[in-house]
Amino acid sequence: MTSELYPAGRLGQVRDAVRSAGLDAVLLTPGPDLRYVTGYDATQLERLTCLVVPAQGGAALFVPRLELAAAQASPVSGSGLELIAWQETEDPFGMVARRLGQVTAVGLSDRMWAMSALRFRDALPGTRLELAGPVLRPLRITKTAAEVTALREAGAAIDRVHAQVPGWLRPGLSERAVGVRVSEAILAEGHASVDFVIVASGPNAASPHHEVSDRVLAAGDVVVVDIGGTMPSGYCSDSTRTYAIGEPPAEFTGYYTVLQDAQQAACDAVRPGAPAESVDAAARDPITRAGYGDAFFHRTGHGIGLESHEDPYIVAGNGEPLRPGMAFSVEPGIYPGPHGARIEDIVVVTEDGYQRLNQAPRDLVVTG
Numbered sequence: 001m002t003s004e005l006y007p008a009g010r011l012g013q014v015r016d017a018v019r020s021a022g023l024d025a026v027l028l029t030p031g032p033d034l035r036y037v038t039g040y041d042a043t044q045l046e047r048l049t050c051l052v053v054p055a056q057g058g059a060a061l062f063v064p065r066l067e068l069a070a071a072q073a074s075p076v077s078g079s080g081l082e083l084i085a086w087q088e089t090e091d092p093f094g095m096v097a098r099r100l101g102q103v104t105a106v107g108l109s110d111r112m113w114a115m116s117a118l119r120f121r122d123a124l125p126g127t128r129l130e131l132a133g134p135v136l137r138p139l140r141i142t143k144t145a146a147e148v149t150a151l152r153e154a155g156a157a158i159d160r161v162h163a164q165v166p167g168w169l170r171p172g173l174s175e176r177a178v179g180v181r182v183s184e185a186i187l188a189e190g191h192a193s194v195d196f197v198i199v200a201s202g203p204n205a206a207s208p209h210h211e212v213s214d215r216v217l218a219a220g221d222v223v224v225v226d227i228g229g230t231m232p233s234g235y236c237s238d239s240t241r242t243y244a245i246g247e248p249p250a251e252f253t254g255y256y257t258v259l260q261d262a263q264q265a266a267c268d269a270v271r272p273g274a275p276a277e278s279v280d281a282a283a284r285d286p287i288t289r290a291g292y293g294d295a296f297f298h299r300t301g302h303g304i305g306l307e308s309h310e311d312p313y314i315v316a317g318n319g320e321p322l323r324p325g326m327a328f329s330v331e332p333g334i335y336p337g338p339h340g341a342r343i344e345d346i347v348v349v350t351e352d353g354y355q356r357l358n359q360a361p362r363d364l365v366v367t368g
């Protein structure tokens, strides 16, 4: 399983990508790029862990001596990757620089801490430092069959959480109390970590990135629940459903139908060759025609994989053609206040269309 998800051949693909980007090497510290290349889920700390992938020659993973056992227990062992443990009194930045030798341009992982990036700047005087993201992006943006399977498992896990949400949306409970139950369920349903929990009730439903507050749920509330986590595989879930506690306001019922149709239309626009922005337009046009254009003020979606927000972004101006294996959210919302709604599914582009990875019902769930 792990070797399918993080195949040993990936290191060679990255080396080729480094070469065609005209870089001498990429330096990847803990984060999604390092995990993508090696399967190693290392923690970013002040002690340097860094994968060096040069355009020519062998790659090496520098690890603090006290994390050597953890690295050896990860998929890194058996991959043939050289492991170099540095001792507490050594300078790992200097060690990496000596390993690189004379280099002109090096890519640093996008999520490298500034404290490491600036140490590399000092250790590599005269070397041009760039982002490694553009090197990894073409590889990460389309998912392998194993990655799609991992995303499907994540989607099923978050669907099982949504199935329990109606039971928690009762008048008298605070958003925070509901959020605690949601977090527990995200873990109980198989995620390794909780990434975010949005329980936005009443007027808070009109704020797309509201998290939780002490607001107490009341009859007549609309509640936007947007939740996600990371599975032990490393792959993320992200799904939104909108619920109503008892009878929702009449205006809400009207635009919820518009939103449902817009989300469906956007999914139906997903096919190989279609520009990413056409999916955004397919969601936005019916919402604008219904008079709610100003109340839909975020992009329609974002890619998902080892990060819950990554390329491709489903937004006007992104003409990149969709390709089989791309996975992203389709999540239009309407937020006129004093309530709002969003529906979010993860979809994957197939050879002739798309597949949804979330199956929870999209009809308004009325509880209470």
Ligand code: ZN
Pocket (backbone or CB within 6 Å): 209
């Ligand atoms: Zn968001």
Ligand code: ZN
Pocket (backbone or CB within 6 Å): 226, 227, 228, 238, 239, 240, 344
């Ligand atoms: Zn979401």
Ligand code: ZN
Pocket (backbone or CB within 6 Å): 238, 302, 329, 331, 344
């Ligand atoms: Zn999302």
